[in-house]
Amino acid sequence: MTYKQKLAAIRQQMKDKGISAYIIPSADPHISEYLPDFYKCLHFASGFTGSAGTLVITLEFAGLWTDFRYFVQAGEQLQDTGYELVKLKVQHAPEYIAWLAEVLDDQAVVAFNDRLLSVLLGELLEKELADKQIVFKSDDLLDPIWDHRPALPKVPAFCIDAKFTGETVEDKLARLRAAMKAAKTNHHLISSLDDIAWLFNIRGGDVSYNPVVLSFAIISDSNATLFIDLEKVTEADKALLNLAGVQILPYGDIDNALTALPEGCNILIDPKRNCFGLYRLIPKSAVVVQDINPTTHFKALKNETEIEQVRLAMIKDGVAITRFLIWMEQNIGKIKITELSASEKLQQFREQQDGLAGISFNTIGGYQAHGALPHYMATAESDSEILEKGLFLVDSGGQYFYGTTDITRMIPLGEPTEEERTDYTLVLKAMIEGSKTLYPQGTCGYQIDAICRRPLWEHAINYGHGTGHGIGFYLNVHEGPQVLNPTNVAIPLQIGMITSIEPGIYRPGKHGVRIENLVLTVSHTVNEFAQFYAFETLTLALIDTALVKKDLLESGNVHWLNNYNQMVYDKLSPHLSEEEQLWLSQKAKAI
Known part of the structure; x- marks a missing residue:
């Protein structure tokens, strides 16, 4: 079926069932960002491959609401699909709800698969459309037309030892129960896969790039139950979890467990990370407390064991990046290199490092104008050859058994333009300003x-x-929970948090510039004014100075840049060959 035919088939079902509007979010029952193939509904319905967006279909209009990162990509992918791009004014905002309030008649029927809608969005829809007495209905209009729909993944899961995580499952459960008690709750539903992976020291491969396993959990003041495909867990790991006080039940048993909650229990749920469908199964007699998962706060604060291992992962990743930069410089203009082949070569260098479990996201390798697309993903159709001119943006990361990395570097090719040099220097200055900030x-x-x-x-x-x-x-x-963006999110940065700093400049049709490091929040000073924190830069990879316009930098910026590149050389050189050391020492010279 073409996308237009799929849209027509969805609308026919809407007519048959009296549905006025159908909403398709980018989500799964765990409200994940990255999805198993079974839940890639936006891609199936419209061809859009971005990780954020919402399709809204009426009998007269069909649109994709998405943000700045995907405007160009969505505009291209939605051509001849019957869908129109609706540009969000605010990233991640559900602006389609206000649109529905304008176009729907009173008592219209709005449908969605309530397993793909968060509690927050479900309640917001009910609130914002209450004046129109909208009737809400849960329905899956995609499954009947989705021939050969991918099955749910069956990748084995595995437990990781506390010597790597720095904390046992028993200790994590004890901390969680203390937080539940403080919130005056005696039950807690967890659906978010990374929270479950952290809590039970378990990893898997059910979602591309994210080492998680499809699962749910219910924690009470006396029991902990993990709902998971039993075939994915070895008998040895089941025994380990049982010893930690964890009962293991089939993945599909979560529905019955929720409906069977004790009369009048107090249950904690995160409204952003649980689906509306499960929420509606909770007995009416239960007292529901909505708040962020305590585990989200816990896992954001890396312990010393985790931090030391992340530092090791950064060395491994830095070696791979260095070898990739050398390879690019030595081979550009001599052999054919494309966005895809360069990304594949970078992955090969990572795979040579001990402890690599995979890449942490699909590499964004954007040459020239493609670099202006913040979440560009090269395809066989879009794959550009990289020539000896312009800029190549590479945003990539690795999943190591002892840490996760995410780094963006710019590779200059040939003689740069003044605009490219200016943009590069301003982005570098922005990244440095954030990295060297002291803050209370x-x-x-x-x-x-x-x-x-x-x-x-x-x-x-x-x-x-x-x-x-x-x-x-x-x-x-x-x-999460921390994020560096303009939204007034009242989550303070705390010691132990690892965060990216990645400002950018994007000139459509020309180039994009982004430079990204990961930083760790550490204590700096305690005085009569406050306790001040600082960022320790964890990422170890050369920042090329060839494009820098020194007159645009302040002396503190230059000092930071020179010290950083020297640190990169000092920490990586013991792991490099003599030839690689020489190359890096020349590139890392102070400006």
């Missing part, structure tokens, strides 16, 4: 975001994505 305890991400943007704002330049996100420990490359 209680500082939130939006404050650091503004500090990073200031060097660009001074030139009337801005970018449409956040400046940074949290990073998991051998877990999801995007992790």
Whole structure:
């Protein structure tokens, strides 16, 4: 079926069932960012491959609501599909709800698969459309037309030892129960896969790039139950979990477990990370407390064991990046290199490192104009040859058994233009400004975001994505609760958090520039004013100085850059050959 035929088939079902509007979110029952193939509904219905967006279909209009990162990509992918691009004004905002309030008649029927809608969105729909007395219905209109729909994954799961995580399952459960008690709850539903992976020291391969396993958990003040495909867990790991006080039940038993909750229990749920369908199974007699999962806060604060292993992962990753940069310089113009072949070569260098479990996301390798697409993903059709001119943006990461990495570097090719040099230097300055900031305890991400943007704002330049996100420990490359973006999210940065800093400049049709490091929040100073924190830069990879316009940098920026590149050389050189050491020493010279 073509996408237009699929849209027609969805609308026919809507007519048959009296549905006025149908909503298709990008989600699964765990409200994940990255999805198993079984739940890639946006791609199936419209051809859009981005990781964020919502399709809304009425009998007269069909649109994809998505943000700045995907405007160009969505515009191209939606051609001749019957869907139109609707550009979000605010990243991740459900602006389609206001649109539905305008176009729907009173008492219209709005349908969606309630297993793919978060509690937050479900309640927001009910609230915002209450005046119109909208009737809500859960229905899956895709499954009847999805021939050869992929099966749910069957990848084995495995437990990891506390000597790697720094904390046992028993200790994590004890901390969680203390948080539940403080929230005046005696039950807790967890659906988010990374929270479950962290809590039970378990990893899997059910989602590309994220080492998680499809599962749910219910924790009470006396029991812990993990709902998982039993075939995925070895008998030895089942025994380990049982010893930690964890009961293991089939994945599909979660529905019955929720309906059978004790009369009048108090249950804690995260409204952003549980689906509306499960929420509606909770008995009416239960007292529901909505708040962020305590485990989300716990896992954001990396312990010393995790931090030391992440530092090791950064050395491994830095070696791979260095060898890739050398390979690019030595081979550009001599052999044919494309966006895809360069990304494959980078992955090969990572695979040569001990402990690599895979890559942490699909590599963004954007040459020239493709670099202006923040979440560009090269395909066989779009794959551009990389020539001896312009800029090549490479945003990539590795999943190591002892840490997760995420790094963006710019590779200059040939003689740069003044605009390319200026953009590169301003982005570098923005990244440095954030990295060297001292900030008092209680500082939130939006404050650091503004500090990073200031060097660009001074030139009337801005970018449409956040400046940074949290990073998991051998877990999801995007992790909360902290985030560096303009939204007034009242989550302060705390000691032990690992966060990216990745400002950018994007000029459509020309080039994109983004430079990204990962930083660790550490204690810096305690005085009569406050406790001050700082960022320790964890990422170890050369920042090329060939494009730098030194007159645009302040002395503190130059000092930081020279010290950083020297640190990269000092820490990586023992792991490099003499030839590689010589190359890096020349590139890392102070400016």
